[in-house]
Amino acid sequence: MLAPVLVTLALLAQAPAAAPQAAQPAITLHVLALEAAGVPAHVVEFCQEHLYGELQRQGFTVLRADASGAERARARAVVVGELVLFPSGFRVTARARAADDGRVLAEHVTQNVPEQRLLDALTEAVNALAPQLRTRLAPAPVPLVAPAPQAERPLRKxxxxxxxxxxxxxxxxxxxxxxxxxxxxxxxAPQGSGEPVxxxxxxxxxxxxxxxxxxxxxxxxxxxxxxxxxxxxxxxxxxxxxxxxxxxxxxxxxxxxxxxxxx
Known part of the structure; x- marks a missing residue:
């Protein structure tokens, strides 16, 4: 008789579980064509692909230089690389600017780089830019809401x-x-011969x-x-x-x- 009542009370006392939080999306970068002075075209092209690959390895979503206007609108920052040849070697520069107001977010410059170390210099530049971009382009933290305190149940005991x-x-x-x-x-019961009931x-x-x-x-x-x-x-x-x-x-x-x- 009381089983449905007890089952109903137990179901009413249960609380819904909290939904899991979704992962944050990757930061989108628009990488412009390398600016080069005194550098052969095939070297520039090879360094450009290397720059794309290193940024992707760091976990960024990379839009190439020829991306459409609609795609560029999704970018949080614009990255440009510079290769300038001097008598003492190459100057390798990697710079990132905010896509909305053009402010410089991060920059890395390496001087006197020999040609055989161009790719290594670009890798070092990306490794230096990546943590700064993650910090400055990370979404604003959502304030943690403390769980509501459990209501006191003095009568439960x-x-x-x-x-x-x-x-x-x-x-x-x-x-x-x-x-x-x-x-x-x-x-x-039928009455017997004993004492009457x-x-x-x-x-x-x-x-x-x-x-x-x-x-x-x-x-x-x-x-x-x-x-x-x-x-x-x-x-x-x-x-x-x-x-x-x-x-x-x-x-x-x-x-x-x-x-x-x-x-």
């Missing part, structure tokens, strides 16, 4: 008292029920046992329901002004009903 009392009354009701059925069988007294005792059984079942069910409510539901709010409308406890032979509206 006493839930076993009405539950235990209800179990005792349910057992008592079962004993009275068996007694009432015994009296009914005594009335329905006082039918009125037996019937009265049976009715009394049946009444006591129903009362015990009703009170026991009410106490078990009260214990379950104390354990599973924040019933403290019922006395804290958080109920709209009266709270009613109805006991009937067929079950127990606890009514009230929580906010």
């Amino acid at each position: 006493w839930a076993w008292i009405p539950a235990a009392g209800g179990a005792v009354l349910l057992g008592t009701g079962t004993a009275f029920l068996f007694q009432a059925r015994s009296k009914q069988r005594e009335l329905e 006082d039918g009125a007294a037996v019937a009265s005792a049976g009715e009394r046992a049946q009444t006591l059984s129903r009362v015990s079942y009703g009170l026991g069910g009410a106490l078990v329901a009260a214990g379950a409510a104390l354990y599973f539901l924040p019933v403290e709010r019922l006395w804290g002004g958080g109920v709209s409308g009266p709270v009613r406890l109805q006991v009937a032979p067929g079950g127990v009903a606890l009514s009230g509206v929580l906010p």
Whole structure:
């Protein structure tokens, strides 16, 4: 009889799990064509591809120099490289500017680079730019919201008292029920040659046992329901002004009903 009530109370007490957070998208960079002076075209082209690859290896989304206008609109920064040949060697420069206002976000310059170390110099430049770009282009941190403190449940520790009392009354009701059925069988049994049975007294005792059984079942069910409510539901709010409308406890032979509206 009380199983649906207890299952419903248990389901009401469960809280939904928190949804997992989505990963942050990669930062998009628009890489312009290398600016070169005194450098053969095939060297410039090879260094350009190397610059693309190193930025991608660092985890950036790279838009090539010939990207469309719609694609360039997604870029957070513009990266440009410079190769200038001097008598002492190459000057290798990598510079990143904000796509919205053109401010310099990061810059790295290496002087006197021999031709055989051009790719190494570009790699060093990308390694120097990458952490600065991640720091300056990272999305604004979302403030952490502290979880709401658990509501105090001082009455929960006493839930076993009405539950235990209800179990005792349910057992008592079962004993009275068996007694009432015994009296009914005594009335329905055929009369023998022994001492005659006082039918009125037996019937009265049976009715009394049946009444006591129903009362015990009703009170026991009410106490078990009260214990379950104390354990599973924040019933403290019922006395804290958080109920709209009266709270009613109805006991009937067929079950127990606890009514009230929580906010």
